[in-house]
Amino acid sequence: DGLRVIAVARRTVTAFQARRAADDGAVFEKLCSSGLELVGFLGIADTPRPEAAGLLPELERQQVGVRLLTGDHPVTATAIAQELGLTVSSEQVISGSDWDTLSHRGQEEAVEKCLVFARMTPENKVQVVQTLERAGRVCAMVGDGANDAAAIRAASVGIGVSSRGSDPARSAADVVLLDGRVDALLDALDEGRQLWRRVQAGVSVLLGGNAGEVAFALIGSATAGKSPLTARQLLLVNVLTDALPAAALAVSPPNEDVRGEGRGPDSAALWRTVAIRGAATAMGATTAWTMASLTGRQRRASTVGLVALVGTQLGQTLIDSRSPLVVLTAGGSLAALTVLVSTPGVSQLLGCTPLGPVGWTQALGSAAAATAAAAFAPGVLAKLAGDQSTMSSTPALTNTAYTSCNGGVSARVTAPVQKSPGAETAPTAVRAAEINTSVTVLDQRDRQVNSTD
Template sequence: MALWFAKSQEEVLSSLDTNVEEGLSSQEVEKRLQSFGRNELEVKKQESLLKKVLGQLEDPMIIVLLIAAFLSYVSSGFEDWIDSVIILLIVVINAIISISQENNASKSLEALQKMSAPLAKVIRNGKLEHVETATLVPGDIIELEAGDLVPADARVLTAANLKADESAMTGESVPVNKKALDSLPEDTVLAERKNMLISSTVITNGRATCVVTDTGMKTEVGRIANLLITEDDNTTPLQQKMAEISKMLSIICLGICVLMFIVGLLYHRPILEIFMMAVSLGVAAIPEGLAAIVTIVLALGVQRLVKRHAIVKKLPAVETLGATSVICSDKTGTLTQNKMTIVETFVDNGQSETDILTIGALCNDSKLTVTSTSDFNVTGDPTETAFVSKAFEEKLDKNQLEQGMPRVAEIPFDSERKLMSTVHKMEQGYRVMVKGAPDVLLNRCTLPAAQAQVIAEKNAEMASNALRVLGVAYKDIVEVPAELTSEDLENNLTFVGLVGMIDPPRQEVKAAVEQCYEAGIRPVMITGDHKLTAVAIAKELDIFRDGALALTGAELDLMPQEILEEEVTKYSVYARVSPEHKMRIVKAWQAKGMVVAMTGDGVNDAPALKVADIGCAMGITGTDVAKGAADMILTDDNFATIVHAVEQGRGIFSNIKKSIQYLLSCNIGEIITIFVATALNFHQMPLVAIQLLWLNLVTDSLPALALGMEPVEPGVMKQKPRDSRKSIFADGFAASMIFYGVLVGAITLAAYWLGEYVLSDPNIADGTANTMAFATLVFGELTRAFAVRSETRSIFSIGVFSNSAMNKAFVVSLAMQLAVLFIPFLQEIFKVQSLTGTEWIIVIALSLVPLIVSEITKAFRRQGNTTEDVAEVAAH
């Protein structure tokens, strides 16, 4: 991209082969349209519905479910298709949810296109014309005025009091002065290119004549659009974990089938019988309801987050929040109030704060709307609204002041004078009220040298604290000159005082930052604002701690990515950064193995929001582009909301782990039962295929879903973020799952053995043993669900009935299982029979074993933790 801002006007016009007075000819425009293309953004071609559907088949869990459906059909001798249809229905539901999420996920490029102006004023063939923005080409001479949307990147040729709102592109919170400067240094960052206008920004003041330098995808907004096209969404930690589980289950299924064949051949069983046993075990190994349960738990998490002012667009993002280890936050509006506020005043001798605020409110173009004695709204330039707001708080109503001292004349602010003056009718004569840059204003005031020195030092002190400083002054005149000039009105002034203003931090953010540190999360500020201001706010919020460093965009340009990745942890503040810088920072943290949440509201934030693990757009101030690229939208634009969302995300992931552990331990119990029965050559299987599907799809699924609705456990934000790269089976997860799976399998086999060899004649296959095994397995898994609710806390300390969803799931599952065991036609379908009182006592006693063992192991674990805590205290 050519550095148009670094060239002289003559070089720019010469390079673009154009003429300011005549513009381009119609023939030349046609040639350049052929060469440069239309002034439009390219849109990535959307996938067809068929392709999206086929894409769902790439999910390993879906493949496993399809295999399970096929095996279930085969095991029935190609006669019973009900089980297979149920599994396929789960696949379809998951596909519908996933595709609908994708369709709603990214509307960023469409929003970017909507930002472009429909018509532009351009000089062609020596005449001013209104043309479609899409037909603009480099070299076109365009004219702009207040209210216009800039149609393409352009170099300013002439300007009168020109200001542009570039906040969406640069993060600059106030309109930027633009000038027809001859050239700027080549290393000038985007936010400081005063002689350039950026496509899709808004002219807020003045007028200008410009030459188009870049169009379409070559513009700054086009570069962002290109980043949105080329940057693919990252795989979330949960998707990685689910793929891991699917892979494990596939290996287990294959291994089991091979092993079963070997065992069957050793016992000289018929090949068809061996195959059917292998299929039954394959069905037992696959938790058919797992994918649906995880989806539902995430969807419930979305509903929880809405109540905390966070709207999640993509379900997996809920879980990603819980793994967040770095939050890269924009400053304006997220960490701060997005409201310039006067926080300090300096009153000169003989003056008062009332005098300062009166002048500041009257020499002011903002509008005050009063709705009650304490409620008001001010619209206008942020600096001016700060004066009016402070005055109103001090009982000085701008509207009432103007009635008593009406404005009769003015000299508007311009960037050359750095002053604004208004003339007001007083009871006797007129008063000129002036506000502006203190260094300029002091030179216009009548002051002793010593007094001027004191004021200059105070100005420097306030500026060093990152305050935006303005001075106010006045002078009385007898009559208003016929011709208003700066020389007449803005000299021999009486200095009144200084005001220091800043966009102050949100009150709740400092506590949220402290909570981040407690939770092992690193907060980082990334802003388009100046370094001094950014560091001052970061210090006040405790983001910028001892030993921390700040980096500017210009400094970042000189730093290779490898060095940034090595040193990224040193920097807590990044200032004056571009979209590419933000992406580099996010990627540098990701290279460290961190899960990065990124906040933003502007167009310039969209690429980084998309590449971050969790992109958070602002709901109030955010552009449609930012919202389209983000995973989550903060409806209150508040940093503290992200921290609340992280807490919920941690709780949700913990609940998903509980559901997964519960389901897989149940499946292991079923596998152990069938495999041991096969290996020991039982004359009949303790469980049949329909019973296994009933367990997996119905009785196991409801408690698993209820586990996903557990409240967030206390102390979850006192823990460090989990390592997203670590296997879900690490830290004792697999060991606990296998232990309880084996235990559930053992009590099931015990029930079968007692029913087959103790309570009935082993030579008569009356179904007692099978029914006892089936009932013990179901009830054992139901009691196990209560034990899984916490890794360390007793069910009695949590509260047996504290999770209403679990209570309902237990009652419904219990009722359904009792119906199967007692209703005759269901007994026939599920191959069970009625049990005697003695048999029921054995089933209930064995079913309570997993819960009792769990409570005992938790007690030992708590005792161990207490001992470790005592030892740690003693060591310190």
């Protein structure tokens, strides 16, 4: 059952023996080594806290796996892991002594296959962290004891948990959980992913939009012999699309829930977004300008292209986020453009001309079509490249989270974690444990253990 068992015995001594034992430790030791009568056994269990039931299933949903590193006996460690919902077979359990006999290649295979690492010393923990780092994993080590400090320092992200006796771990950590709430890791993962999405959206607005403007200018120059837009018009485009809308997008949450995303920063996805935005921007502006060139003068065509260029970029900004701030800034930019183009004196100053219903229809219709294409393009590309991207996924693009607790893994697991032990695309979360330190909220224990390994 994974209980720690302590035998309790007694012996009756005479008054003379008691006095001698009190004065001489050797006598006391001799009396305790023989003539004992067994009273019974004490079974000590690590009882998970009920409120810890949701952490590991949520980590699994976010594609962050779990490993258990512990100083406990393999039987105890396996029982704790199974109680917490980890499906563990005997082949997925390794002890520190067996770990020490493995070669570098064997250790790399062990961290992929094994879920429970028992009887692990602080040095073993560091080796496990380094092995996964060497394999290209991104590792976060969470701990609260002196035995965790070295591994916390070795991980990509060291997280210390505030508790009694946790000073070494906190000193080695990059981040400290002051309230001891280990489920704050979920908030940290969510915040990190949202931050990356905001960076990706902001960069795509600036690079993709400007790339589309350059492409439109080149296409127009190649077709008509000169750029469709003047320098003043290009400056107006940048003011209306790169200023307030881009800033609002950078501080607004994304439309989608990012908790299910297992990857961190993905440069390929960033450049794909930039390319889609640039192509859509150029397509919307070029289409509107071409139609206007066939039905009116060059100044009118330039104005239609300007409106389509701004409208396409603002539409794509709304695809990335429809928060009130983004909608307000995008709507304000479009309204400002409408006023500038429709006011006769100002319009001529900018090299434009007021548009009629046909011109606005050409501009806004082209912008809407290009925006719709940009909205569907990522899904289409992902579907076309789905099989290839699955085959080419590498451990370097996955996340590994280590967490360390005293006496077992976090008690938040209640559902089995179904993962292929050797799958390279499955991120890993490792929990390390030692029974000679105080139990904290991190391992969700109700009692304190001060015994030694």
